[in-house]
Amino acid sequence: QHRLQKGNYILRETDKSGIFHIGNSVDYEKKAEAYRQKTGAYIELDSNPLWSVFDKVIILLNDLRSKKYILSWQLDKMMPKRETVQLAYLYFIPKPHKVIHF
Known part of the structure; x- marks a missing residue:
């Protein structure tokens, strides 16, 4: 490390x-x-919008549930978990099955 x-x-x-x-x-x-x-x-973003987006998703899901557009089990399945949520990011990785010759 x-x-x-x-x-x-x-x-x-x-x-x-x-x-x-x-x-x-x-x-x-x-x-x-x-x-x-x-x-x-x-x-490139100037600030991290993760928690703002997270809160909006929670509000939307709860609204869908309160209006009975989704069932309780669907709400549970779609509800994001604060401890595991993360933004996607751009990264580059090689394909391990392709051999690179130097």
Whole structure:
């Protein structure tokens, strides 16, 4: 862990496979910036909207339940948990099944 921080590296778990990948944080930032410029699909936020969005979802779900548009079990299933909710973020990971030659 100390080496990762000292060396400016990022440790990421790859999708679905559970394999870990260590990459240079500068490379990740360059890839992210290039992708944002290329696609125009992302903007950097000045503040974290997570809890505002979370509260709005709770209000909406409770409103749906009070108007009987959803059943109690559906409310329970859809209700987000404060301790596990997180914003999605842009990150790049290699595909572990593809061999990279240096």
